[in-house]
Amino acid sequence: MPDTGMLSQPGPGLPARVKLVEVGPRDGLQNEAAFVPTAIKVELIRRLMDAGITWIEAASFVSPKWVPQMADGAQVLAGIERRDGVVFSALVPNLKGLDAALAARCDEVAVFAAASESFSQKNINCSIAESIERFVPVVEKALAAGVRVRGYVSCVLGCPFEGEIDPAQVAAVTARLHQLGCYEISLGDTIGTGTPLKTRRMIEACANEVPLTALAGHFHDTWGMAAANVYAALQSGMAIFDSSVSGIGGCPYSPGATGNVATEDIVYLCDELGIETGIDLPALAEAGSFISAALQRDTSSRVARALQARIARAARLAAA
Ligand code: HMG
Ligand code: MG
Numbered sequence: 001m002p003d004t005g006m007l008s009q010p011g012p013g014l015p016a017r018v019k020l021v022e023v024g025p026r027d028g029l030q031n032e033a034a035f036v037p038t039a040i041k042v043e044l045i046r047r048l049m050d051a052g053i054t055w056i057e058a059a060s061f062v063s064p065k066w067v068p069q070m071a072d073g074a075q076v077l078a079g080i081e082r083r084d085g086v087v088f089s090a091l092v093p094n095l096k097g098l099d100a101a102l103a104a105r106c107d108e109v110a111v112f113a114a115a116s117e118s119f120s121q122k123n124i125n126c127s128i129a130e131s132i133e134r135f136v137p138v139v140e141k142a143l144a145a146g147v148r149v150r151g152y153v154s155c156v157l158g159c160p161f162e163g164e165i166d167p168a169q170v171a172a173v174t175a176r177l178h179q180l181g182c183y184e185i186s187l188g189d190t191i192g193t194g195t196p197l198k199t200r201r202m203i204e205a206c207a208n209e210v211p212l213t214a215l216a217g218h219f220h221d222t223w224g225m226a227a228a229n230v231y232a233a234l235q236s237g238m239a240i241f242d243s244s245v246s247g248i249g250g251c252p253y254s255p256g257a258t259g260n261v262a263t264e265d266i267v268y269l270c271d272e273l274g275i276e277t278g279i280d281l282p283a284l285a286e287a288g289s290f291i292s293a294a295l296q297r298d299t300s301s302r303v304a305r306a307l308q309a310r311i312a313r314a315a316r317l318a319a320a
Pocket of ligand 1: 025030060061063065066067091093094096097098112123124125152153154155187188189190209218220250251252253281
């Protein structure tokens with residue numbers, strides 16, 4: 001770490017601890033052109049757990065015609081080692097998906113709506129209102145089975161088809177999902193066009209409808225603002241964030257969007273702010289190196305790159 005001195009207490013107004021939901025195995029891999037073998041997904045999840053990650057979105061139970069990359073969700077859930085304290089979740093768009101997720105012994109499921117009508121149509125082939133109606137029996141059945149439900153709202157800071165999205169519309173969909181019984185609502189900047197001020201305004205609108213403790217930030221990093229948006233959200237009092245190791249990912253129905261904010265970058269930010277994550281950064285960076293090598297590309301995490309450069313420098317010095 002740089003010797004700027006980590007804070008032992010978080011700065012004023014910042015949470016003492018954050019919950020990080022690792023979405024790399026799902027959001028990170030759903031958009032890959034070539035199918036990522038099940039064994040690689042299972043090994044990635046094992047390495048993430050070794051790094052201390054305890055919330056993992058492992059799969060999607062969606063139509064394999066729509067998202068072929070996630071067709072092996074049942075095999076991934078069957079292949080992973082279950083550890084005490086680690087929660088595995090999966091996306092479910094309808095009852096068929098929920099039944100598959102329950103059969104696969106998911107600890108949690110997530111339904112996904114949007115704040116943009118056009119995105120809703122492109123992503124799940126129905127209007128926002130129809131999606132909410134579709135989720136009613138999904139949430140009821142999941143809760144009856146003792147499985148908690150998370151809700152997603154996409155396009156909270158912009159839509160690839162409609163442009164600007166009114167924070168009031170985001171807040172309305174957020175409130176609806178919360179009323180349905182979703183215990184946590186993840187606010188997705190699907191196309192990564194958000195900026196800190198817009199982020200704070202959007203969170204404020206949602207927090208007028210739903211307790212702030214039930215809101216999570218899900219920032220894609222297309223325009224390089226994701227870490228800045230996380231910091232703005234922390235200052236707003238938000239303490240739950242989604243991220244993907246190595247910054248992998250994107251949404252198949254969001255043209256041009258890149259991966260989520262890299263988990264390594266958020267962990268470093270939180271470490272430096274004195275905010276506890278429970279995650280070991282070097283071990284996490286190794287999990288990132290593993291998936292980057294498997295995908296045959298460099299990591300998108302600036303922090304992981306800096307760590308790699310530091311290790312290489314130290315090795316050169318030791319050899320000299
Ligand atoms: P549809 O075509 O309207 O559905 O798609 P349908 O009910 O007419 O069914 C069509 C076919 O799909 C049928 O098969 C169904 O059995 C099958 P056929 O009879 O033709 O052989 N099917 C399923 N198969 C497996 N599992 C299921 C399932 N449901 C139907 N659950 C549907 C509607 C919602 C199914 C489709 O649009 C879909 O699967 N969409 C998923 C899109 C997706 O996964 N997008 C990426 C995730 S969202 C995201 O990344 C954003 C997020 O990260 C937050 C952010 O960044 O903003 C969460
Ligand atoms: Mg996403």
